[in-house]
Amino acid sequence: MPELPEVETVRLDVLPFVRGRTVKNIEVIDHRVIRGISEKQFRKKIIGQKIVDVERRAKYLLFKLKSGKYMTVHLAMTGRLLFSPDDYVKVIFNLSGNKALYFSDARLFGKIRFYDHYPPLKLGPDPLTKDFTVEFLRKILKSRKTKIKNLLLEQKLIGGIGNIYAIESLFRSGIHPQRLANSLTDVEIKKLHKEIRKVLLEALGYRGTSDSWFVDARGKKGGFQLRLKVYGRKDEPCFKCKSKVKRIVMGQRGTYFCPKCQK
DNA sequence: ACCTAAACCTGGGCGC
DNA sequence: TGCGCCCAGGTTTAGG
Numbered sequence: 687m688p689e690l691p692e693v694e695t696v697r698l699d700v701l702p703f704v705r706g707r708t709v710k711n712i713e714v715i716d717h718r719v720i721r722g723i724s725e726k727q728f729r730k731k732i733i734g735q736k737i738v739d740v741e742r743r744a745k746y747l748l749f750k751l752k753s754g755k756y757m758t759v760h761l762a763m764t765g766r767l768l769f770s771p772d773d774y775v776k777v778i779f780n781l782s783g784n785k786a787l788y789f790s791d792a793r794l795f796g797k798i799r800f801y802d803h804y805p806p807l808k809l810g811p812d813p814l815t816k817d818f819t820v821e822f823l824r825k826i827l828k829s830r831k832t833k834i835k836n837l838l839l840e841q842k843l844i845g846g847i848g849n850i851y852a853i854e855s856l857f858r859s860g861i862h863p864q865r866l867a868n869s870l871t872d873v874e875i876k877k878l879h880k881e882i883r884k885v886l887l888e889a890l891g892y893r894g895t896s897d898s899w900f901v902d903a904r905g906k907k908g909g910f911q912l913r914l915k916v917y918g919r920k921d922e923p924c925f926k927c928k929s930k931v932k933r934i935v936m937g938q939r940g941t942y943f944c945p946k947c948q949k
Numbered sequence: 950a951c952c953t954a955a956a957c958c959t960g961g962g963c964g965c
Numbered sequence: 966t967g968c969g970c971c972c973a974g975g976t977t978t979a980g981g
């Protein structure tokens with residue numbers, strides 16, 4: 687599932703490919719991925735516009751147009767932005783210079799939107815920016831009784847962490863996913879802060895985790911699935927202590943942890 | 950204000 | 966070979 691490292695990998699691929707190009711035509715194969723506006727309006731708003739930048743906020747890609755307007759792309763779980771089509775293409779952007787960018791999504795959870803202004807996304811700070819400090823993390827944990835793993839997934843508090851990196855950062859921190867947020871000690875908060883940043887940076891270095899659907903814009907898999915410590919390893923031995931990795935469900939999502947290493 | 954959970958989707962993997 | 970069943974989960978929405 688595309689989380690911060692995967693979305694950033696795609697951004698780094700797509701930016702030099704589209705920057706300075708004009709959208710010549712848009713072919714909408716399945717209109718359900720276009721949200722908040724009709725297919726006809728969407729095409730009208732974007733065709734003829736020049737793309738000047740591609741930014742990322744949490745898991746959103748923001749295509750900045752020369753007019754100052756924006757198109758956002760959210761890949762959700764099976765969304766892809768590709769230089770060559772695959773079996774699940776839903777929208778084709780034909781660009782100047784005889785290029786094309788393909789939006790593919792097998793499960794149609796992905797979303798493409800258009801905004802007349804900078805998108806008003808309700809997102810907490812990106813964990814790789816300087817706004818994500820130990821003090822900030824301490825502040826949002828202090829007042830909340832929700833379970834720490836569920837809190838890490840709240841995009842309005844911290845933007846960009848998904849199921850895989852929430853699970854992996856908690857394992858690396860030795861913190862049980864069901865601990866209440868306000869029960870973490872200062873030492874644990876500091877450790878968690880460090881491990882969140884480390885695991886996201888490492889995963890970005892490997893061009894993301896391709897446990898199932900994720901591929902970059904060239905259709906290539908990332909490499910971080912080989913470095914996962916607990917995610918997807920139900921009943922397998924913990925790499926640290928050899929006890930069996932457990933799988934539970936939290937907030938409707940599979941959650942993996944080592945009952946011995948994570949307290 | 951805060952938290953929980955259903956709904957949205959469909960390809961892939963599994964058992965039979 | 967093919968059918969039915971279940972699973973994957975980010976975000977939005979509804980409800981407590």
